[in-house]
Amino acid sequence: MAEDTGFRITYATMSSDNDALHEAYDRGIEEARGRLGLDHPFYVNGQERSGEGRVATTSPIDRDIVMGRFAQATAADVGDAVAAARAFAPTWAGTPWQERVQLLMRAADLISERRNVLSALMAFEVGKNRLEALGDVEESADLIRYYCHDMETNDGFVTPMTRLSPAEATSDVMRPHGVWGVISPFNFPMALAAGPTGAALVAGNTVVLKPATIGSLCGLEFWRTMIDAGVPAGAFHVVTGSGSVAGRELASLVDGVTFTGSYEVGMGIYRTFATDYPKPAICEMGGKNPVIVSRHADLDVAASGISRSAFGFGGQKCSAASRAYVEAPVYDELMERLIEKTSEVVVGNPLDRDVFLGPIIDEAAVTRYEEATAEAEKNGTVVEGGHRLTDGAMARGTFVAPTIVEAAADSWLWRRELFVPFVAIDRVASVAEGLVRANDTEYGLTAGFFSADDDEVARFLEGIDAGVVYVNRPSGATTGAWPAVQPFGGWKGSGTGGRGGGGPYYLTQYMREQSRTIIEN
Numbered sequence: 224m225a226e227d228t229g230f231r232i233t234y235a236t237m238s239s240d241n242d243a244l245h246e247a248y249d250r251g252i253e254e255a256r257g258r259l260g261l262d263h264p265f266y267v268n269g270q271e272r273s274g275e276g277r278v279a280t281t282s283p284i285d286r287d288i289v290m291g292r293f294a295q296a297t298a299a300d301v302g303d304a305v306a307a308a309r310a311f312a313p314t315w316a317g318t319p320w321q322e323r324v325q326l327l328m329r330a331a332d333l334i335s336e337r338r339n340v341l342s343a344l345m346a347f348e349v350g351k352n353r354l355e356a357l358g359d360v361e362e363s364a365d366l367i368r369y370y371c372h373d374m375e376t377n378d379g380f381v382t383p384m385t386r387l388s389p390a391e392a393t394s395d396v397m398r399p400h401g402v403w404g405v406i407s408p409f410n411f412p413m414a415l416a417a418g419p420t421g422a423a424l425v426a427g428n429t430v431v432l433k434p435a436t437i438g439s440l441c442g443l444e445f446w447r448t449m450i451d452a453g454v455p456a457g458a459f460h461v462v463t464g465s466g467s468v469a470g471r472e473l474a475s476l477v478d479g480v481t482f483t484g485s486y487e488v489g490m491g492i493y494r495t496f497a498t499d500y501p502k503p504a505i506c507e508m509g510g511k512n513p514v515i516v517s518r519h520a521d522l523d524v525a526a527s528g529i530s531r532s533a534f535g536f537g538g539q540k541c542s543a544a545s546r547a548y549v550e551a552p553v554y555d556e557l558m559e560r561l562i563e564k565t566s567e568v569v570v571g572n573p574l575d576r577d578v579f580l581g582p583i584i585d586e587a588a589v590t591r592y593e594e595a596t597a598e599a600e601k602n603g604t605v606v607e608g609g610h611r612l613t614d615g616a617m618a619r620g621t622f623v624a625p626t627i628v629e630a631a632a633d634s635w636l637w638r639r640e641l642f643v644p645f646v647a648i649d650r651v652a653s654v655a656e657g658l659v660r661a662n663d664t665e666y667g668l669t670a671g672f673f674s675a676d677d678d679e680v681a682r683f684l685e686g687i688d689a690g691v692v693y694v695n696r697p698s699g700a701t702t703g704a705w706p707a708v709q710p711f712g713g714w715k716g717s718g719t720g721g722r723g724g725g726g727p728y729y730l731t732q733y734m735r736e737q738s739r740t741i742i743e744n
């Protein structure tokens with residue numbers, strides 16, 4: 224059992240000096256160390272499979288830490304996993320929904336119980352700080368709980384309908400599609416595997432999960448926790464391997480798919496998924512999330528919200544704040560406070576108690592960061608940061624300084640998703656101009672606004688094209704949605720649904736309606 228440290232962690236948790244929590248986490252780190260550097264098979268029907276070849280990954284904290292060597296699934300392995308899931312699908316769909324809910328609630332509790340070791344493994348694997356890693360694990364459990372709760376409040380989605388005569392009875396029943404594929408990203412390696420998997424399973428689909436290569440260990444640990452909790456091995460399978468082989472094959476075989484990742488890959492899946500007949504493809508893609516700061520804003524709150532959302536997990540959330548438009552009269556003061564907040568960001572080993580910003584994911588991310596900095600130097604000004612950090616042990620990892628830039632209006636820095644701790648700021652003459660520029664993007668995921676003026680707030684809410692919006696939020700201007708609190712999903716190029724995860728319209732995407740009329744004689 225995880226000790227009850229009496230402290231609830233979400234992404235909105237700003238700090239924790241709770242000793243019991245940290246001591247429990249420290250023990251999680253020690254347990255996690257014992258699980259590093261091992262060989263990992265993947266699992267079809269609970270049976271180990273070795274695929275073809277293994278890929279070793281290292282920790283972004285320190286290239287000398289080998290996370291593990293992960294078996295690479297071939298197209299044939301993925302075919303076997305989908306066939307196994309298909310064979311079990313009628314049994315799982317035929318299991319009373321109350322039993323599915325009971326099993327999944329147990330799985331959610333087991334995830335919470337194991338949160339310290341799971342989040343420490345995650346910190347090693349992707350470089351999340353303590354609160355962000357604990358948040359990711361607890362979000363996984365809460366997403367599953369939310370979908371179970373949704374199933375219960377809707378009575379299993381069985382609805383009695385109107386009778387045209389006493390002899391006629393019609394019920395409306397939401398039923399699963401069959402086999403669901405889940406392709407999850409590195410940045411929320413538990414939550415973005417657990418959320419779609421939990422929804423698909425509680426709805427009665429069987430699932431094949433393909434986690435990102437960096438994130439495979441968390442994916443496998445999530446799978447094991449579900450199986451340990453009693454989810455049948457026929458209902459949930461996991462394959463590790465590349466996106467171009469295993470991911471592509473998975474998307475070609477399943478009845479429904481949930482992909483979270485880049486716009487390019489997501490749109491590719493969305494365009495090609497349905498070949499023979501229409502099938503659901505839920506794609507959650509990128510963001511280029513804007514913040515608007517009005518002259519009526521509390522600037523301290525705004526600076527805090529921007530800093531936390533631009534630099535939290537190194538800007539590697541699709542919800543990260545990457546653009547800020549500030550009304551001219553408060554621009555200088557906002558910039559001053561933002562520089563101050565940024566200089567207070569503690570960068571270093573994310574396993575350490577007081578570190579906020581760990582490494583970014585890999586060398587390719589460092590290259591993107593360096594290209595963005597070069598563009599700001601050429602076409603604007605680097606106000607703060609802009610360099611790789613190599614002091615001491617950081618030399619063995621992929622650490623960079625949190626960065627604030629000013630950039631010319633036509634710079635690509637305003638358009639391209641970077642996924643690094645990097646925010647561009649500009650002056651605007653009015654909130655209306657801020658809105659026009661905020662919406663000038665192919666994306667529409669999250670957005671933030673800071674103002675004490677209610678009319679302005681109403682205009683922002685009406686005018687902004689984004690699925691998740693926050694007003695005057697110091698814990699995150701654009702990040703930190705929590706299940707049952709902020710449904711999370713994007714508009715435009717950010718997502719297919721406009722029906723957020725952890726919200727009331729998500730689960731039914733995993734089901735199809737059957738209207739059943741029976742004439743009694």
Ligand code: UN1
Pocket residue numbers: 234410411415483539540541542701702703704705711
């Ligand atoms: C993602 O980064 O892919 O609101 C989505 C947040 C997180 C976002 C997760 N729940 O910041």
